[in-house]
Each structure stands twice: as structure tokens, then as C-alpha cells.
Amino acid sequence: xxxxxxxxxxxxxxxxxxxxDQVARRLSGALTEEEFKPLRLMNGVYLQLHAYMLRIAIxxxxxxxxxxxxxxxxxxxxxxxxGHFTTRQNIQFNWIKLEELPDAMTDLARxxxxxxxxxxxxxxxxxxxxxxxxxxxxxxxxxxxxxxxRQHSTMHPEFSFLPRKFKIALTAATHDRAAIxxxxxxxxxxxxxxxxxxxxxxxxxxxxRTPFVGKTxxxxxxxxDLLSYVEAVLRVYNQYGRRxxxxxxxxxxxxxxxxxxxxxxxxxxxxxxxxxxxxxxxxAFAADVAARFVYPDYEKLADGPAExxxxxxxxxxxxxxxxxxxxxHKVDGYAIVTLxxxxxxxxxxxxxxxxxxxxxxxxxRHSFGEIRVGHEQNLVLPHVAQRDLYALxxxxxxxxxxxPNVGLVSDIIACPGLDYCSLANTRSxxxxxxxxxxxxxxxxxxxxxxxxxxxxxxxxxxxHHHVGHIGLLGVEKNGEEYYQITLGGKADEDARLGALLxxxxxxxxxADVVEDVVATYVELRERPDELFVDTVKRIGIEPFKERIYAxx
Amino acid sequence: MTAPQQQKLKITGPVxxxxxxxxxxxxVYFTAGKKWTTRIEDAAVVSTTPAAxxxxxxxxADDVGAVGPYIAPVRLEGxxxxxxxxxxxxxxxxxxxxxxxxxxx
Numbered sequence: 001x002x003x004x005x006x007x008x009x010x011x012x013x014x015x016x017x018x019x020x021d022q023v024a025r026r027l028s029g030a031l032t033e034e035e036f037k038p039l040r041l042m043n044g045v046y047l048q049l050h051a052y053m054l055r056i057a058i059x060x061x062x063x064x065x066x067x068x069x070x071x072x073x074x075x076x077x078x079x080x081x082x083g084h085f086t087t088r089q090n091i092q093f094n095w096i097k098l099e100e101l102p103d104a105m106t107d108l109a110r111x112x113x114x115x116x117x118x119x120x121x122x123x124x125x126x127x128x129x130x131x132x133x134x135x136x137x138x139x140x141x142x143x144x145x146x147x148x149x150r151q152h153s154t155m156h157p158e159f160s161f162l163p164r165k166f167k168i169a170l171t172a173a174t175h176d177r178a179a180i181x182x183x184x185x186x187x188x189x190x191x192x193x194x195x196x197x198x199x200x201x202x203x204x205x206x207x208x209r210t211p212f213v214g215k216t217x218x219x220x221x222x223x224x225d226l227l228s229y230v231e232a233v234l235r236v237y238n239q240y241g242r243r244x245x246x247x248x249x250x251x252x253x254x255x256x257x258x259x260x261x262x263x264x265x266x267x268x269x270x271x272x273x274x275x276x277x278x279x280x281x282x283x284a285f286a287a288d289v290a291a292r293f294v295y296p297d298y299e300k301l302a303d304g305p306a307e308x309x310x311x312x313x314x315x316x317x318x319x320x321x322x323x324x325x326x327x328x329h330k331v332d333g334y335a336i337v338t339l340x341x342x343x344x345x346x347x348x349x350x351x352x353x354x355x356x357x358x359x360x361x362x363x364x365r366h367s368f369g370e371i372r373v374g375h376e377q378n379l380v381l382p383h384v385a386q387r388d389l390y391a392l393x394x395x396x397x398x399x400x401x402x403x404p405n406v407g408l409v410s411d412i413i414a415c416p417g418l419d420y421c422s423l424a425n426t427r428s429x430x431x432x433x434x435x436x437x438x439x440x441x442x443x444x445x446x447x448x449x450x451x452x453x454x455x456x457x458x459x460x461x462x463x464h465h466h467v468g469h470i471g472l473l474g475v476e477k478n479g480e481e482y483y484q485i486t487l488g489g490k491a492d493e494d495a496r497l498g499a500l501l502x503x504x505x506x507x508x509x510x511a512d513v514v515e516d517v518v519a520t521y522v523e524l525r526e527r528p529d530e531l532f533v534d535t536v537k538r539i540g541i542e543p544f545k546e547r548i549y550a551x552x
Numbered sequence: 553m554t555a556p557q558q559q560k561l562k563i564t565g566p567v568x569x570x571x572x573x574x575x576x577x578x579x580v581y582f583t584a585g586k587k588w589t590t591r592i593e594d595a596a597v598v599s600t601t602p603a604a605x606x607x608x609x610x611x612x613a614d615d616v617g618a619v620g621p622y623i624a625p626v627r628l629e630g631x632x633x634x635x636x637x638x639x640x641x642x643x644x645x646x647x648x649x650x651x652x653x654x655x656x657x
Contacts, residue, residue, distance in 0.1 A: 027575060029616040047619060049643045051577035082652045097576035350652040418639060419647035430649050479637055 001064055001370055002147055002293050004112050011154070012109045015116060019043050020102035027099060042122075044115025045101060048420050054096045055118040056108060057125040058373050060132065060146040060170075061089040065360035065369040070111030072356035078104040083356070085341060085349040087375045087413060087464055088167065089127045090118055094420055116154065121162045123153035123234075127169045129177045130374035133295070134382045136330045138173035139197060142189055144290045145226060146170050148281070151289075152227050159234050163241030164249035166234070167206075174493070179375055181205045181214045181495035182467055184251045185233060192220045199226060203233060203263065204255025205495075207461035212252045213495045217264030223286065225271075228279035232271035236263065296368035296383045301333020303386065311390035318393050320442065324404035326389060335386050337367075339379040339401040340411065344440045347429045348414045349377030351401075358399045366392050376413055376452075378406060408445040409453060409518065410436040413464055417457030417474065418481075424457035426474025426481035426507065431455055434511045439518075448518065451532045454489070467491035469533045470517060471498045472510065481507040487517065487544060488536035499541045502549050513548055520547045563604050566626050568595040568633070569611045570643070571618035579643045580618050582611045588618050592633050592644055597626060 019039070026036040040046075044055040056071070063071075071091060075083045078100050079093040086092055096104060108114060117124055126146045133141040149168060153159060159166070169180045172189035180186030186202035199221040205214025221229050233251075240258070242248045255263045312319045327336040339359065342348050351359070359379060363371045366388050367381035374380060379401070384392055396402035405411050412435060415421065417428030432455055439445050454468025458475075465471030471486035483505055486498030505513050518532075524543055525535045536544070569582035573590075580588040581595035586607075589595065598604050604623050611621035625636025635641040642648060 027616075032615050033574075033619050047572055047577060049639070050579060050646060051572070080651060099575045347649065347652055352652055419642060419649065427648060429647070433649060481638070 001062060002059075002143065005292070009109075009112070012112065012114045012116075015043070015114065016102065016105045016109050019105060023098060023102050038120070040098075041119040042116065043105070044118035045096075045098075046119065047422070048094065048416075049418075049422050050420070051095045052098050052101065053420070054093045054101065054104065054115055055086070055090050056092075056113050056115050057118050058089045058091060058113075059150050060126060060128040060143045061130045061373040061375075062132075062143065063371045063373060065363040065371065067111045067113055068356050068360040068363065068371055070108060070113060072353040072360070074104050074107060075353040075356065077107070081354075082350050082352045084347070084416065085351065085373055085377050085379070087377060087415075087462060088125055089130075089373045089375060090125055091373070092416075094416070119165075120160075121164050121166075122160050123149075123156065123162075123166045123168060126150050126153070127167070127178055127183075127375065129171045129173055130372040130380050131177060131327070131336055131382065132172070132372075133293070134329050134331070134334075134336055135173050135177075136328050137175055138171075138330075139189060139191060140172050141290075141293065142170040142172040142187075144286065144293060145187070145189070145199075145223070147289050147293075148226065148286065149230065152230075159238065162234070162238055163243045164246070164251075166237070166251065168230070176491075176493040176495075177374070179464070179467065179491040179495070181493075182207055182211075182464070182491060183214065184237075185230060186214050187226075190220075196222070198222045201229060201233070203267075204252040204260065206250055206252040207464055207466045208250070209247055209459045209461075210250075210253060210256075211461070211466040211497050212256060213497065214252075215255060215260035217260055217267060224281045224283070225275055227281055228275045228277070229267070229271055231274060231279055232267045235270050236266045240266070296370075298331045298334060298383070299385065301385060301387070303332050305333070305387040308386050308389055315390070318390060320446075321393055321397075321402055321404040322389065324408070324446070325402070325406045329383070331383075333386055335384050335389060337381040337384045337389070337392065337396075338374070338406045339381065339396060340403040340406055341378050341401065342405055342411050342436065343400050343403045344410065344436045345433050346400075346436070348412050348432050351379070355399050355401060358395070359401065362392060362395055376411065378411070404442060405445055407450045407452070408442075409439045409448050409451040410445055412436065412453045412455060413468065414455040415457050415462035417455070421457060421462075423460055424474065425459075425476040426457045426483065428455040428457040428463055428472075428474065431472065431483070431507070431510055435514060438511050438515055447528070448522070449529065449531050451518070452491075453514065464491060465489075466497045467495060468498060469531075469536070470514060472514075475504055477504070483507070483510045485510075485513065485517070487541050488533055490533055501541055502545050505552075509552075516548050516551065517544055520544050561601060561605060561608070561623060563599065563601045563623070565636070566597045566599050566628050567604055567623045567636075568592070568597055568626050569604070569607045569621050570595075570624045570640070571611060571621035573618050574616055577619075582607055582621070586610050586614075588614070592626070592635070595626075595633060597628065597633060
């Protein structure tokens with residue numbers, strides 16, 4: 001866990017006081033909505049279909065048990081007893097009242113939580129691998145660099161009014177769990193030929209109306225240059241990014257129009273001017289930030305303790321969950337546990353206040369008080385002793401977060417869609433719910449292997465449909481809900497955009513069509529362990545298209 | 553999608569003026585007396601562009617009562633006023649699935 005200092009606490013507290021005054025002035029009529037809207041957005045407050053929505057940042061996806069209890073309290077006291085974890089390591093409360101928001105924010109601030117820069121044309125919440133610091137395949141903890149970037153970009157005066165929002169993600173692992181190639185800036189920590197660690201800098205990735213996989217403009221950036229180089233990227237974007245057309249305002253359009261090489265040259269030219277100035281990172285500063293991350297005092301344990309082996313042998317349900325939801329940890333005797341927020345028939349990513357409180361208690365008991373939030377809208381207990389896994393599973397099962405479907409067909413990523421969002425064309429959640437019922441047979445889901453379905457209710461692509469193995473995009477036609485289907489997208493180190501299957505299908509037919517797509521895959525896969533996405537890559541979408549549309 | 557607030561005013565059937573109440577964001581409708589109500593049955597229904605424009609202008613002028621007023625289609629079933637599309641139906645009735653508050657423990 002990172003421990004905030006007095007500077008952070010003061011900043012958040014002062015912001016809440018400021019916002020309390022702004023809300024009072026709005027409610028009295030002293031501020032018009034036109035004047036107030038940018039102020040509320042700067043604090044993560046949106047107006048949705050039925051109510052205000054408050055989006056709270058969970059920097060680099062790390063939460064303490066106390067913070068989780070604070071979220072539970074806010075859900076219970078100010079909302080309708082639940083919260084929604086998003087694809088960008090945020091949580092959203094959908095039923096907040098403006099008149100109660102200052103009190104809710106005061107309570108959140110006590111837990112070190114806030115909504116600053118979760119909206120608006122600024123650098124948004126910095127995200128990373130939900131397994132950061134514990135993943136066996138990472139070279140170091142990327143959260144240290146995420147925290148440095150968080151500090152630098154929070155209320156940065158030059159970057160508070162960018163042409164459009166700006167999203168940064170990092171990973172330090174071989175396998176990209178943070179979708180860095182579809183962010184405005186993706187940073188991959190790796191070692192160069194000389195054994196030094198630095199960043200591959202990828203820019204111009206993004207989804208939405210015009211999706212692009214990011215391009216590498218710096219294969220290796222020394223750590224000391226992280227802030228100056230990111231600053232240079234932002235300056236070039238701030239100067240040349242289009243402000244005349246909201247649909248062309250993201251950095252991905254600029255990178256595409258200039259070309260990655262020219263964009264990179266512009267960044268380099270800017271960077272040369274500032275790289276040896278105040279932004280050159282002093283190793284002592286980075287060490288100081290690193291020292292504020294307090295790591296668990298792990299016991300010396302061995303992998304595969306007898307009690308775990310016994311439980312796996314005796315309890316087939318536990319064994320199924322273990323194989324699906326438990327992952328290797330970098331420390332012997334420990335494990336990373338993913339908590340599925342995708343039980344059959346439930347809205348993806350939602351957790352009730354009672355679940356949040358129970359998870360906080362379990363984190364205290366089994367995970368050194370730490371919880372992570374992943375962009376797949378699941379939670380993680382990152383430091384569980386393997387000997388405790390059976391007891392933990394029994395507790396998780398009781399609170400409905402032990403469905404063994406992590407990474408499987410029913411582990412669906414979905415945006416809130418038309419049931420909440422004022423921008424959406426179609427519903428996403430009911431489609432996801434129906435699909436989880438269709439694929440509720442866990443043995444079948446396991447047989448299908450890793451298969452990601454992503455659903456967005458509009459072209460803004462909050463459900464990341466372009467990078468779903470199966471992507472569903474809701475479109476409206478003559479007042480009716482239709483869904484375009486894409487196949488073969490990926491968000492990892494081999495990121496690519498899905499290909500359009502064919503004409504959009506009606507709301508009532510979409511679950512049938514997805515079932516047919518999956519059945520076609522089962523028929524055409526080369527061997528039982530060929531993943532869906534690999535089958536699509538091997539044979540293309542034509543065989544799927546023929547099968548789906550011939551029958552309709 | 554273009555939000556209803558940004559769409560050009562084009563009246564082709566019965567409509568109401570709707571918005572979200574400032575203090576709590578609740579869905580509200582403009583009445584014939586130019587007040588806000590949460591009851592769609594009390595909304596003023598108009599069917600012409602001049603009438604809709606006049607109501608909308610009055611609603612916009614009340615910047616403290618409600619936020620983001622716009623014209624929304626309705627269906628008339630006898631004397632009953634029903635939302636005219638799915639979006640408006642969801643705004644009136646809430647999400648189309650059971651909220652997760654009852655799920656879990």
C-alpha cells in the first residue's frame with residue numbers, strides 16, 4: 001500500500017471544502033448550470049439519466065480495507081447500497097444527490113479517496129496491472145512510477161485543459177494486464193540489452209469512435225526521463241491536438257494524422273529542451289516514493305502446503321475455483337486471488353455495501369488489508385497465504401464473489417449502457433446478464449477456455465468492445481436497439497482490434513448470435529486448447545460470417 | 553449519440569419537457585403551470601413546435617429548478633401519458649434489471 005502524506009491529505013480536504021462552497025452556490029442559484037458543470041466534472045460528478053453519478057479514482061487499482069469500508073459506507077449512506085467498478089480502476093455511484101455530495105466527499109476524503117480528475121479534459125486516473133508488486137512475471141512494481149505520474153499530473157496547470165481527456169497506463173510484466181496499447185500513453189517497463197530498466201513509450205492508442213492500437217515512439221526511455229518525456233508528449237498534444245472537433249480531439253488522431261515517426265520527432269524536439277531540467281528524476285526522489293509503498297511482512301512459507309493439497313483433492317468445487325481464480329505469486333507460499341464480480345445474472349462489476357465490507361474483512365484476515373481493482377471489473381486479494389485458500393474460498397462463496405469464471409466467457413466487461421448513461425444508444429447490462437445465463441454451465445465455459453466478451457452501449461466504447469475477443473457495440477436504428485459484432489480483438493501485449501462480423505443484430509437476437517459464434521468456434525477450432533481468439537486469427541471471420549448470416 | 557438537448561427541435565407528435573431536478577437529479581417533467589413534477593401524468597403535453605418551444609424556453613429559464621431541459625416524445629393511451637421511447641421509459645421507471653442491492657449477503 002502507498003501511504004499518502006500531509007500534502008495529499010490537505011489537497012483532498014481543501015478540494016472538498018471548495019466543492020462544498022460551489023455546490024451551495026449552485027443550489028442557491030448564485031452559479032448557473034453552465035458555470036457549475038465544469039466545476040462538478042473536475043470532481044468526477046456527472047449527471048446521468050436518473051441521477052448524479054460520482055466517479056472515484058482508485059489510483060493504480062490499489063485499495064486498503066479501510067478504503068473499501070469507506071466505499072461501502074458511501075454506498076449505504078448516500079447511494080442505493082452498491083457501487084460499480086469500472087474498466088479504468090474507478091468506482092461509480094449512480095444515485096448520489098447533489099445536495100449530499102459534499103458530505104459524501106468529506107467521508108471519502110477521510111479515507112484518502114476523491115473524484116479529482118476522473119472527468120474533464122485532463123490526465124485521468126493512472127492505471128496499471130492489478131497484480132502489480134506481486135506478479136511473478138514483472139520486473140519491478142510499476143505502481144511507483146504510476147504514483148510519480150499521479151503526483152505530477154494532479155492539478156498540473158498546463159494540462160488541466162487539454163484538447164480532450166488523457167489516459168495513461170503502465171505495466172512491468174511480460175503479459176499486459178493493463179491494456180496499455182489502447183491508452184493515450186502506454187508505458188511498458190522492461191530491461192534493455194545492457195540490463196537497465198526503462199520504459200517503452202507507446203502513444204496514440206485508444207478506442208471510441210476511431211479506434212487505434214498505440215504506436216511505439218520510444219523503445220527505451222531511461223527512468224530518470226519519465227516525467228520530462230511524458231511532459232513533452234503532453235505538450236506536443238496540447239499544442240497540436242484538435243480543439244475544433246470533439247471527435248478528432250484525442251491524441252490518437254494527432255498521432256495518426258502526423259504519423260508516429262513525425263509525432264515522435266516533435267516530442268523529441270520538445271524533450272531535448274526540458275530533459276535535463278527540473279523534471280529529470282532524482283533517484284533519491286523515486287526511492288522516497290518507493291519507500292512510501294509498504295509491503296507485507298510475508299512469512300517464510302513453501303508452495304503447495306499440505307492443507308491446500310488436501311482441500312483440492314477432497315472438494316471438487318474448490319478445485320475448480322482454485323484452477324480458475326488463483327494465480328501464482330512472486331513470494332513462495334502465497335497466491336493472488338481474483339474475486340469474480342460476474343456471478344450469473346448479475347450486472348458486471350457491481351458490488352453491494354455488504355459485499356464490500358465483507359471483502360474488506362477478508363482482506364484484513366487474509367491479504368494484509370489490501371485489495372486491488374482490475375480493468376476487467378473484478379477485484380483481487382493480492383497476498384493470500386496458500387494454506388488459507390480453502391477457508392478464504394468458503395467465505396468468498398458465501399458472499400457471491402467466488403464464481404469460477406475469471407477470464408471465461410461469462411466474465412463479461414460491460415459499460416453501464418442505456419440503463420444509466422445519458423450517452424448510450426442501447427442497453428449493455430441486460431445483454432451481459434442474458435449471456436451469463438446462456439453460458440452459466442461452468443464446465444462448458446471451462447471447455448471454451450479464455451474468451452472475453454466486451455459490451456459497449458455506444459460508440460464511446462467504455463466497454464472496450466473493439467478489443468473483446470467477441471465485441472458487441474450497441475447502435476440505434478429507428479428507435480430500436482441493435483448490436484454490431486466484432487471478432488478477434490485483444491487488449492494484451494498482442495493488442496489488435498476486432499473485425500466486424502456483418503450487419504448489426506437486434507437486441508432480442510444478440511444472445512442467440514453470440515451462442516452461434518461460440519458454437520462455430522467449437523466446431524472449427526483445431527484442437528481443444530486452441531483459444532477462440534487464436535481460431536479467429538487462423539481462419540479469419542468469413543467462416544463465422546457464413547454460419548451466422550446463412551441461418552438468418 | 554447526440555444528446556436530446558443538442559438535437560434540433562422537430563415536433564412530430566405529442567411531447568413533454570423533461571429534465572433532472574437540481575438537488576437530487578430526479579427525473580422531472582414540466583407542468584402546464586410551469587412547475588416541475590416527478591409525475592409524468594401531470595406533465596403538459598404539446599404537439600406543435602411553437603408550443604414546445606415556449607415551454608422549453610420557460611423550463612430553461614428556471615435554472616435552479618432543474619438541469620438540462622429538453623423535449624421528449626410521449627405516447628398517449630387515452631388519458632394516460634407514456635414515455636415515447638426506451639430511453640424515456642428507463643428515465644421514468646429506472647434500470648430494466650433488478651438493482652444489485654438485494655444480491656449477496
